[in-house]
Amino acid sequence: MAEEGALSVAGFDIRIAWQRNDAGIEADAIEMWTRLDILPPEVRPEDRAKQLAAAAYSEGQIAAVATGVVEYIDFLRARFLVMRSMTAPEFRRTHAQVALALPTMTMLEQWSKANPNERIAGLIGFVEPGAWxxxxxxxxxxxxxxxxxxxxxxxxxxxxxxxxxxRIES
Ligand SMILES: CC(C)(COP(=O)(O)OP(=O)(O)OC[C@H]1O[C@@H](n2cnc3c(N)ncnc32)[C@H](O)[C@@H]1OP(=O)(O)O)[C@@H](O)C(=O)NCCC(=O)NCCS
Structure with a gap:
């Protein structure tokens, strides 16, 4: 039986993690980040894990993650979810991020709508040159x-x- 919050997209099992304190997904993400030594040195994996929005799994193995954190973006004069994405090297270019993004973006928009006090305007990403x-x-x-x-x-x-x-503040 599918675990709560799991759905299948493009061959990946997508597990929503946003604000769920899901110890299993957090542990899998921390293990992947540590194994690949991919986080900047100033970022504690335990802190980044609390920002998990969702993870993509393939046959029980974690393949890709997306995280989000709320920040006020000065030049747009609004609060956004700063999104970061990462796919394990062996799963890159297999649409893991496409599979992850579709349900995750919908989920985050619904969460934002259900929490108007958060005043989240949308998603923002800082794209590394060459990454996409x-x-x-x-x-x-x-x-x-x-x-x-x-x-x-x-x-x-x-x-x-x-x-x-x-709606933009006027
Ligand atoms: C960037 C990254 C997250 C992409 O993840 P991914 O799971 O391989 O992405 P997908 O397979 O879902 O690709 C979706 C689309 O993005 C584009 N794309 C992604 N990676 C690409 C690459 N290396 N070269 C060219 N196009 C790429 C393609 O258009 C692709 O669609 P297509 O295969 O139908 O042409 C992954 O390479 C990664 O983790 N890199 C290291 C960390 C990083 O750079 N994070 C993002 C910082 S902005």
Whole structure:
């Protein structure tokens, strides 16, 4: 029987983790980040694990994760969920992030709508040069609809998805 919060997309089992304190998913993500030594040195894996939005599994093995953390984005004058994504090398280019993004983005928008006090305007991502290949050359990205809105001083693309229900402060 499928575990609570699990669904299957493109051959991956997607497990929603957002604000669930799911010790199993957190432990799997920490093990993957540690094994791959992929987190910046200043980031504690236990802290990043508390930001997990969802994880993709293949035959019981963790393959990809997405995390989110609320931050006020000055130049857009609104609070956004800063999203980060990572796929284990052996699962890259197999649509793990596509599988993860579709239910995760919907879930986060629904959560935001259900929690209007959070005043979340949408999702924001800081795209590492070269990370998404040709997709990062499209101003309105494929699959996820992330729109290029700015660049950081160190050359990352800033891409956002606005939530339909959000209204700009006037
Ligand atoms: C970037 C990253 C998260 C992509 O994950 P992934 O699971 O391989 O992505 P997907 O297979 O779902 O790819 C979705 C689309 O993104 C684009 N894409 C992703 N990785 C790409 C690459 N290395 N080269 C070219 N295009 C790429 C493609 O358009 C792809 O669709 P397609 O295969 O139908 O053409 C993964 O490479 C990773 O974890 N990298 C290290 C950490 C990192 O850079 N994180 C993101 C920082 S912005």
């Amino acid at each position: 290949g040709e997709a990062a050359r499209m101003p309105w990205g494929p699959y996820f609809g992330w729109t290029l809105v700015a660049y950081t001083h160190d050359g990352k693309q800033v891409r956002v998805v606005w939530f339909d229900h959000y």
